[in-house]
Amino acid sequence: MSAFAVIGALCTLAWLALYLIFRIAMPPLAANALSLATTTVANTAANRRFTFNVVGSDGVLRHQLEGGVVFLIGLALSSGGLGLVHALAPGAFQAVEVVAMLGSYGLATIVRFVLLDGWVFNTKRSAPVEQLQERLQEA
Numbered sequence: 001m002s003a004f005a006v007i008g009a010l011c012t013l014a015w016l017a018l019y020l021i022f023r024i025a026m027p028p029l030a031a032n033a034l035s036l037a038t039t040t041v042a043n044t045a046a047n048r049r050f051t052f053n054v055v056g057s058d059g060v061l062r063h064q065l066e067g068g069v070v071f072l073i074g075l076a077l078s079s080g081g082l083g084l085v086h087a088l089a090p091g092a093f094q095a096v097e098v099v100a101m102l103g104s105y106g107l108a109t110i111v112r113f114v115l116l117d118g119w120v121f122n123t124k125r126s127a128p129v130e131q132l133q134e135r136l137q138e139a
Contacts, residue, residue, distance in 0.1 A: 003047070007046045012102075015039045019032060019098070023097075032101065036071065037071065047116055054121060063120055069115075074105070081105075082104075
């Protein structure tokens with residue numbers, strides 16, 4: 001099993017546990033946002049190291065900031081799934097919320113992988129500072 005799948009499964013379980021805990025004291029959208037925010041930093045750091053083999057501190061802030069953008073997309077998808085449940089079935093049981101959110105979380109996971117692979121940890125993409133250094137060396 002790939003590192004991304006293992007990390008994704010562990011983060012999904014952590015997100016679900018946190019969601020269920022937070023849901024006791026908060027509305028569903030707040031519980032989702034807080035549980036997703038809590039697991040996103042660990043997810044990005046773990047994928048950085050184990051999926052994309054990036055070690056050291058170079059680019060760590062940029063990777064986390066771009067991971068934050070990926071988080072916002074995942075939050076929009078999972079919140080959209082939650083909103084859809086409440087629009088179609090007001091007063092639905094919490095189990096229905098969880099099933100709908102797991103579905104939208106699955107979609108968010110696909111988007112996460114595509115963005116982490118093609119953008120955040122893309123080795124062919126140079127950071128602006130690196131591009132400037134290369135241009136200065138060429139001159």
